[in-house]
Amino acid sequence: MVDLTTRPPTSPPDSKPVSARPRRSSSQTSPVDPPFLVLRPPKGSQGSAFDYASSPNGGHRRTSSQTSPHDTSEPLSFRNYRRRTSSQSSHSSLDGKEQNSSQRPRRMSSLKDFFDPFSTAEIYYGPSTDPRKQKTSHKLNRTRTMSVFGNTSDSKRFNQSQYHLQRRGSEDDSYLSSKGNRRFFIEDVDRTLDELLKSEDTDSNFQITIEDTGPKVIKVGTANSNGYKYVNVRGTYMLSNLLQELTIAKSFGRHQIILDEARINENPVNRLARLIATQFWNNLTRRIDLNNIGEIARDSKVDTPGAQNPRVYVPYNCPDQYEFYIQASQMHPSLKLEVEYLPKNITPEYVKSINETPGLLALAMEEHVNPSTGEKTLIGYPYAVPGGRFNELYGWDSYMMALGLLENNNIDVARGMVEHFIFEIEHYGKILNANRSYYLCRSQPPFLTDMALQIYRKTGGDNNPNAVDLVKRAFVAAIKEYKTVWMASPRLDPETGLSCYHPNGLGVPPETEADHFDSILVFYMKKYNLSREGFIEKYNNGEIQEPALDEFFLHDRGVRESGHDTTYRFEGVCAYLATIDLNSLLYKYERDIADVIEKFFDNEYHDPLDDSVTDAQHWRDLAEKRKNNITKYMWDEETGFFFDYNVAAKQRTSYESATTFWALWAGLATEEQAKIMVEKALPPLEMLGGVVACTERSRGPLSIQRPSRQWDYPYGWAPHQILAWQGLCEYGYVAVATRLAYRWLYIMTKAFVDYNGIVVEKYDVTRGTDPHRVDAEYGNQGADFKGVATEGFGWVNASYVLGLKYMNSHARRALGACIPPVPFFQSLKASERKLYSV
Numbered sequence: 071m072v073d074l075t076t077r078p079p080t081s082p083p084d085s086k087p088v089s090a091r092p093r094r095s096s097s098q099t100s101p102v103d104p105p106f107l108v109l110r111p112p113k114g115s116q117g118s119a120f121d122y123a124s125s126p127n128g129g130h131r132r133t134s135s136q137t138s139p140h141d142t143s144e145p146l147s148f149r150n151y152r153r154r155t156s157s158q159s160s161h162s163s164l165d166g167k168e169q170n171s172s173q174r175p176r177r178m179s180s181l182k183d184f185f186d187p188f189s190t191a192e193i194y195y196g197p198s199t200d201p202r203k204q205k206t207s208h209k210l211n212r213t214r215t216m217s218v219f220g221n222t223s224d225s226k227r228f229n230q231s232q233y234h235l236q237r238r239g240s241e242d243d244s245y246l247s248s249k250g251n252r253r254f255f256i257e258d259v260d261r262t263l264d265e266l267l268k269s270e271d272t273d274s275n276f277q278i279t280i281e282d283t284g285p286k287v288i289k290v291g292t293a294n295s296n297g298y299k300y301v302n303v304r305g306t307y308m309l310s311n312l313l314q315e316l317t318i319a320k321s322f323g324r325h326q327i328i329l330d331e332a333r334i335n336e337n338p339v340n341r342l343a344r345l346i347a348t349q350f351w352n353n354l355t356r357r358i359d360l361n362n363i364g365e366i367a368r369d370s371k372v373d374t375p376g377a378q379n380p381r382v383y384v385p386y387n388c389p390d391q392y393e394f395y396i397q398a399s400q401m402h403p404s405l406k407l408e409v410e411y412l413p414k415n416i417t418p419e420y421v422k423s424i425n426e427t428p429g430l431l432a433l434a435m436e437e438h439v440n441p442s443t444g445e446k447t448l449i450g451y452p453y454a455v456p457g458g459r460f461n462e463l464y465g466w467d468s469y470m471m472a473l474g475l476l477e478n479n480n481i482d483v484a485r486g487m488v489e490h491f492i493f494e495i496e497h498y499g500k501i502l503n504a505n506r507s508y509y510l511c512r513s514q515p516p517f518l519t520d521m522a523l524q525i526y527r528k529t530g531g532d533n534n535p536n537a538v539d540l541v542k543r544a545f546v547a548a549i550k551e552y553k554t555v556w557m558a559s560p561r562l563d564p565e566t567g568l569s570c571y572h573p574n575g576l577g578v579p580p581e582t583e584a585d586h587f588d589s590i591l592v593f594y595m596k597k598y599n600l601s602r603e604g605f606i607e608k609y610n611n612g613e614i615q616e617p618a619l620d621e622f623f624l625h626d627r628g629v630r631e632s633g634h635d636t637t638y639r640f641e642g643v644c645a646y647l648a649t650i651d652l653n654s655l656l657y658k659y660e661r662d663i664a665d666v667i668e669k670f671f672d673n674e675y676h677d678p679l680d681d682s683v684t685d686a687q688h689w690r691d692l693a694e695k696r697k698n699n700i701t702k703y704m705w706d707e708e709t710g711f712f713f714d715y716n717v718a719a720k721q722r723t724s725y726e727s728a729t730t731f732w733a734l735w736a737g738l739a740t741e742e743q744a745k746i747m748v749e750k751a752l753p754p755l756e757m758l759g760g761v762v763a764c765t766e767r768s769r770g771p772l773s774i775q776r777p778s779r780q781w782d783y784p785y786g787w788a789p790h791q792i793l794a795w796q797g798l799c800e801y802g803y804v805a806v807a808t809r810l811a812y813r814w815l816y817i818m819t820k821a822f823v824d825y826n827g828i829v830v831e832k833y834d835v836t837r838g839t840d841p842h843r844v845d846a847e848y849g850n851q852g853a854d855f856k857g858v859a860t861e862g863f864g865w866v867n868a869s870y871v872l873g874l875k876y877m878n879s880h881a882r883r884a885l886g887a888c889i890p891p892v893p894f895f896q897s898l899k900a901s902e903r904k905l906y907s908v
């Protein structure tokens with residue numbers, strides 16, 4: 071029987087913690103360092119990415135993100151920061167306790183403002199750090215030197231003999247005298263922001279990037295001199311970080327700040343990992359309540375007159391939720407929130423009929439008792455949205471994000487998303503593409519079984535009754551989904567036993583950019599002499615019948631269900647393709663269901679849906695059958711690819727897609743097939759920045775009539791990277807996965823450093839300079855922020871957190887210095903090259 075508490079090693083053990091704090095040492099470089107890059111690990115540290123981190127509490131594995139006090143998901147207050155750090159001590163500390171020198175927090179200034187320079191924005195820019203709100207003058211916030219110990223300092227309370235008192239030198243603002251703890255006094259945040267943008271944002275896009283041609287230097291006052299003396303802040307990275315910090319400070323209503331230099335010249339790998347863990351996830355998290363529903367229900371994608379007011383659709387059998395939303399709309403009449411019940415039977419005709427009046431679909435809620443009034447109300451389970459543009463819960467994005475959220479110990483959000491999926495399957499019959507009315511007919515790639523198991527493992531497994539309860543409920547839902555969505559008409563091909571992305575639906579999808587279908591519709595617009603809108607209206611309401619267009623949209627809906635919207639791999643054919651993606655995922659479902667039935671259902675699952683009783687063996691047989699069919703219909707030994715199979719044409723296709731690695735992730739390939747894939751399929755997919763969505767030869771030539779598609783060459787996507795890494799590890803190709811992870815993290819870090827902290831939906835993995843610049847299809851990319859990127863992009867955030875687990879401290883330093891993959895691999899000693907299989 072499979073032990074569900076530990077998954078076989080699909081990802082490497084956590085790497086050694088790099089350092090307790092992201093303090094820069096001579097061996098830790100960043101792009102702002104002088105050019106004395108040290109690529110070798112410090113003497114004596116032979117750590118590989120796969121060493122287990124030793125920990126004081128005996129073998130418990132910790133991630134690098136857990137090694138520093140500022141990397142916890144719980145915001146640190148001044149008090150608990152001090153408590154935590156002082157309890158780790160072994161030398162004398164300010165409060166008389168022992169401190170270990172490597173863990174000792176730096177004394178940043180007076181004892182009163184002993185803040186972590188990397189604390190969350192809420193703490194760092196909260197009221198307690200506002201120079202203007204200090205009881206005493208802001209002078210107390212300056213970087214103190216011991217020469218001012220005296221009447222005004224609290225430090226008198228401590229035994230000064232335990233200190234090395236240092237006289238203030240005349241150069242106390244210099245980097246040397248500040249020992250890297252330099253702080254700036256920004257007397258006027260607004261003015262500094264204006265000046266910074268005026269001089270450095272030469273292309274006026276409110277970002278400071280390598281494309282701006284300003285002097286790349288600005289003067290800021292030092293805290294030590296109370297703003298009187300100035301120092302230069304130089305270079306794109308530091309200046310853009312300054313812009314980001316000032317923008318955040320301003321959003322907190324701050325007019326003056328003391329800013330640690332460490333916060334703007336932080337090693338970029340540490341900075342990005344820190345922002346993801348402490349800021350990006352929070353900003354992507356939604357939780358429906360009575361006050362925010364108006365905002366969440368609003369739709370940024372559809373712009374019809376009927377979409378002007380926010381609207382919520384509630385399942386016909388959820389009266390409590392209906393009442394809740396009515397209450398919300400009555401509490402905030404100005405929101406004009408409209409609340410409607412869905413019919414019991416949701417047909418494609420009904421879904422099309424509400425395309426002009428789209429709305430958010432209700433999700434799972436729990437009861438909440440107001441502690442002060444004792445009143446009961448409902449509150450939504452939390453969930454994460456894919457990016458800043460979205461407010462709804464997506465299908466496969468949620469799985470990818472859950473992996474990152476769990477890694478960052480943000481468990482409630484991951485768990486909340488499983489609750490929502492259970493609710494969606496129960497009330498909408500499937501895990502939805504996303505919870506908007508126009509998505510009611512279609513799903514997305516299914517990952518629920520693995521998602522539930524990951525949460526179960528992370529939350530204590532068998533020792534936690536809630537974890538067991540959730541996994542059981544999730545599997546009951548997943549079995550229903552498996553049988554009624556994926557293994558039923560029209561998705562199931564009875565002849566091969568394989569499944570296709572083949573949702574129901576009618577008409578033109580309303581959520582795409584207005585001109586998205588122009589290349590197809592232009593012909594019909596001319597034919598009927600109608601505008602785009604005019605034609606779509608008549609086509610949607612059945613006045614115009616065009617079977618060829620029906621066929622196009624049948625496949626287009628399939629493309630959207632596949633999550634790969636869009637790619638030439640699927641155009642005009644998707645609904646007839648038994649894809650390697652979907653069938654790998656269903657194989658994984660079958661294996662997982664077998665294990666769970668064996669463990670949690672006494673190996674006897676009574677399904678109320680069809681009155682069947684099945685055991686683990688039944689599901690293992692189904693998996694075995696699927697595996698044989700996949701090999702029979704999809705495997706191509708010559709190229710090393712699993713190809714999609716066209717069930718209508720009864721032919722294997724030849725489009726070389728990164729999803730071939732999903733066969734490894736699901737564990738259905740043989741060892742021999744895995745070896746051939748690594749030897750033959752990987753090389754044409756491996757680019758500068760990781761795995762590309764498909765090979766260039768498969769995509770074919772582009773032209774005005776044949777524009778680029780976002781899920782094709784040369785673009786790389788986070789879910790493809792994550793599943794390829796994990797799949798390769800599953801078959802022992804850890805070094806190959808590490809090499810691919812380095813590539814992906816490299817382009818992410820490079821774009822982050824050069825382009826004002828940017829993290830986007832997908833990257834051009836063939837470009838070293840501006841890989842984030844992808845102008846294909848939709849406006850989801852997330853590159854158009856002003857001043858600061860506040861949430862990154864969900865699955866890309868997850869990929870960074872997961873990818874870093876493959877990096878040892880040497881690789882992490884190289885990434886921090888933006889060393890491109892090839893020079894990095896070439897700089898390795900022979901013994902280290904095997905870690906990357908180069």
Ligand SMILES: OC[C@H]1O[C@H](O[C@H]2O[C@H](CO)[C@@H](O)[C@H](O)[C@H]2O)[C@H](O)[C@@H](O)[C@@H]1O
Nearest residue numbers: 456464467503581582630633634635848
């Ligand atoms: O609005 C256009 C399309 O947007 C979605 O697709 C893209 O974003 C999703 C969220 O990150 C992602 O799941 C999908 O893979 C992307 O291609 C949406 O899923 C589509 O249905 C929609 O038409």
Ligand SMILES: [Ca+2]
Nearest residue numbers: 271273275277
């Ligand atoms: Ca600019």
